[in-house]
Amino acid sequence: MTRVSSDMNDDASTSTSRPDASGRDRALSAEIIARQALVLADERGLEKLTVRSLASELGIGTMTFYGYYRSKEEILDAMADQALGSLALPSSEPDESPRQAIENVATAFRELMIEHPSIAQILSSRVTDSPQARRGAMEVVIDRLIRSGIPGPLAVKSYGFLMVHALGFASYQTPRPWGRGETDGGTDESELRRQQWHFYASLPLPEFPRLVELRDELIELPGEEQFRFGVECLCRTVEDLVAAGLPDGRADQEAP
Amino acid sequence: MTRVSSDMNDDASTSTSRPDASGRDRALSAEIIARQALVLADERGLEKLTVRSLASELGIGTMTFYGYYRSKEEILDAMADQALGSLALPSSEPDESPRQAIENVATAFRELMIEHPSIAQILSSRVTDSPQARRGAMEVVIDRLIRSGIPGPLAVKSYGFLMVHALGFASYQTPRPWGRGETDGGTDESELRRQQWHFYASLPLPEFPRLVELRDELIELPGEEQFRFGVECLCRTVEDLVAAGLPDGRADQEAP
DNA sequence: GGACGCGGCCGTACGTTGTACGGTACATTC
């Protein structure tokens, strides 16, 4: 059952259908393997992704993997590339404001991190030399920001801001149920919030007055509103700078 | 010894630990081991930190480690705790502005990530259940922000912003020389920048016009100025919200 | 046709990892 009709270009997803016409056809492609690896890492956690388990899931021998990637490190790069390549920006409106462009990019980044929880770990644990699709995402995002009216240097800074914000946000908590404990049943969203609330409420008041006092806000730290707050900060600043006609976000003390 | 993070009053972790009123004295303490582990991870990289190498560095047998920590996971938490506990805020001025408070906190976070490059990886790769010193850092930072005039809910959001920004920033590149390649001698700052510049300059122009055009800005993405830009965004927004008298950063569409 | 070579596949094996198990050595208490 290792043969899967060996026609990989059925949906025209990849342009590198066959590397060369030497010898036999390969049953798989590097991209299919990377995609499956990403699925496994997102479902079961990056630390459960081993070369053996991946090969087993693909129905191939363990060492066959090394015919497609030279090391496990290499496929981690490919996985990050795969995920970044699936960045889904909504189609561009003709007269998009800087705020709309920023919020669209931010939402796309956030959804990417939610859909692929493992890439935050991958990007954090690797040096990530020269990704391929990452350049494509950079180009598309920066172009989108510039077309909305943001000057180039400021658009680059905004891209960096959003990427760092989304990445840091995904890294900050990563509340995957498989991470700690085996109580899969009781790890829903509201129950986790309730536990956090009780934790903050039970802290010694003389030592942590602020944490106890602000427990209602603290449990919202990993929430959507916190993410939006960061995006709002960027939007306001960019709007100010664009209105002032400054080409970048250099921090000079302007007098209003 | 900055905090009470000793192992004696840890109630729920291990029930079999009686530190005194027992047989012999222990040669080490859990905190000393965590500190040494943090040094090793920062110097040689987190992936080179093994239980064996750590024990060898401490001059103890491998299994002796498990008399202080129940698993390697546990010491990763302790290392993050150790690093967070060493957060160094400058002493508070009596009438500190919100901007000054935010910039002080941001600088402390940034220096922490620079001094301990491994904690970004630790925080990203772990679920990090209930750190001890992290609560202390949260309390101190949020209190500092509130004392500068920022309302409590907004101070919490600002704390989250700064933590996420610093963490994401540290995760984004992590340009450690030991990460890739063995050319330790030629991996200084300016040389790396030059290589990046040439990379962007050599991209195919029709495919990546923005990246080629903005290559001078792009190589500054992991730089200090990009970090400051994010902080500036927060400062401006907080100043606006405080001036408007809003208790938090909820994104209502204000009419100027 | 036969021989050859080549490339995709993978079984086996090796070194390293985290850590369970049990033994040793010594201080304290009968």
Place this chain on the structure above:
DNA sequence: GAATGTACCGTACAACGTACGGCCGCGTCC
């Protein structure tokens, strides 16, 4: 001295990444 409890660690094992080399079906050349 005997008993007990604790700190320490040598050995062992499963799981990991992956080097090595063999098998096998195909294209090519005689």
